[in-house]
Amino acid sequence: MKIGILGGGQVGQALWDTIHMEKENILNILGEPLEIKKVLVRDLSKKRDIPKDFLTNNPDEIIYDKEISLIVEVMGGEEPAHTYIKRALEEKKFVVTANKEVIALHGDELHKIARKKGVDIAFEASVGGGIPLIKTIKEAMAVDKVKEIWAIVNGTTNYILTKMEEELRDFEEVLREAQKLGYAEPDPSKDILGLDTKFKLAILSSFAYHTTIKPEEIYTEGIEKISLRDIQYAKELGYKIKLLAISKFYNGEIEVRVHPTMIPLSSPLSSVNGVYNAILLRAEKRGDVLLYGEGAGPYPTAMALLSDILEATHTILYSVPRYYSFAYLYPSKIKPSDEIYTRYYIRLWVKDQPGVLAQIAKILGENHISISSVIQKETSEKEGKAELVILTHKTYEKSMSKAIEEIKLLPILEEWGSLIRIEV
Structure with a gap:
């Protein structure tokens, strides 16, 4: 079974490593080996641990290769990733992606193309890194109605707020440290302004409520105005400040918002520190379900990608269609x-x-x-x-x-x- 990878950065390299390290387990699961035929990179001259014979800077060598049945996208950003995914689906190739921005902005469009072409698009790694969130919502909770989502899904902002509280340091100082350690990008705006969290909440809410939630419909504030004094007052009052993604579905209306929030120390989310993520789902019959783990990082993300790859590959090999996607079914009414x-x-x-x-x-x-x-x-x-x-x-x-x-x-x-x- 041959696959192609769009993106040879940290996640692409981790996926390459993981597939080769787990080749025996993969063979036992699928009944045949999984072979990476090509990896798309921007710069062929850059030193990598992936052998040069497997590299290309031409996406067409992967998208239009008849031997490749499944394409994994780990480039990040809206474009050209969106265009490449769309072309791959139109070529009747299964797609696995970690791209939250593309799925949040174009998920409904891409699902329609996938259905029409008889393939599927999977994106477990787009939200929560290695935490199995999407599968939990779209499969395990497909019938049980999710009524509320309370989530910490951005490790950068959670790291900054944790350090501010524990070490009594100002926002700007901790942000610079996070950038130095690689927890924050050189341009951290998508994280600290809440945009990354907004994309993830759009995806989670679309699946939880079987509808289409667009990022622009979500009220969003970031953590850039949170001061050390606010952190200290929160502690004095028995609270912690977290950047929360919140959505609720009651009486036919969906409330979706992202903003810094004071939560009591008794809340299970208050103990989620550093770069970790946690998602509390409140379901009609199951009650509260808490999922916790590393929300980012190349290898946790690679494991989430591999899970989707194995499921998609099994479908391709044995013609067992699995359409558990109940998102984008109904129009949504967003609460002002x-x-x-x-x-x-x-x-x-x-x-x-x-x-x-x-x-x-x-x-x-x-x-x-x-x-x-x-x-x-x-x-x-x-x-x-x-x-x-x-x-x-x-x-x-x-x-x-x-x-x-x-x-x-x-x-x-x-x-x-x-x-x-x-x-x-």
């Missing part, structure tokens, strides 16, 4: 982001004078927002300002947004701090 109903943490600097809290409380009250608790730190008379931390009871996003706009116009406001949602 201003109707989010949750608690909030507010931090701000105000003039240190009588009546300040009363002015803020008045605005919150007029917007139907009830205060749960207030913390005011002592400041020196020379500074002439005080730091307030306010926790609210549950309220609507639109009410909070209006209140914040009004608070920012108050003459007593010295400096705006943070607004973070609180979930339990």
Whole structure:
């Protein structure tokens, strides 16, 4: 059985290594060997552990090769990966990919092509690295209805927030360290702005609710504004701050959002630290299901790819079609982001004078927002300002947004701090 690989970077190299290390197990599972015929790379002169005879810089040598029945895409990015995957499916080749961006943006289109051509596209490695998320949702939970998803699915942001808390270091300093260690890209914007998490939530929600969720429909905030003071206050109040991917399906509406969130220390997600990922699925009949593991890394990703490769190859060899994809079946009704109903943490600097809290409380009250608790730190008379931390009871996003706009116009406001949602 011959396959081609599009991409010879870290994941492509790890997949090459894994297939060769596991050749005996693969032979026992499939009944015949799995052979990598060609690997697409951008630069043929770059030193690699893959023998040069197997390398090409021409995608057509893989996509249009009649001997290759399955293509694995590990290039990353939307283009040209999307174009290559589309061509491969149109050539009636099975496709396995780790590309979250392509699947989030074009999954419904690619599935239609695959069905029409009698092939399939698998992407277990696109979300959660080595954690078997997609198979759990689309197969094990195909009938049991998933009602909520609570997920930490970006190792870079989780590493940064963990280090900030444990070592009392600022965001920028920890980000530079993460880049140096290879946990963050030279351009980390997709991670820290929440875009990577948004793509992954779009995929998970599309499968969980059997519909099509587009990334642009997901309310998204990143962690770039989270300060060390917020981390410290969260700890003092019995919370941790995590970048959460949250989706809920109730009364025909789907709520999807990505943002920094304060969660109580009692939550199983609060103990997920460093580059690890975890996904809590709340199902109608099974109840809570927690999946945890390394969310990235070449070899965990390679193992997820190999799982899909073996399943697809078995289908090709023995003509056993397996269409467990229940995503993209129904239209979705997305709940407007201003109707989010949750608690909030507010931090701000105000003039240190009588009546300040009363002015803020008045605005919150007029917007139907009830205060749960207030913390005011002592400041020196020379500074002439005080730091307030306010926790609210549950309220609507639109009410909070209006209140914040009004608070920012108050003459007593010295400096705006943070607004973070609180979930339990």
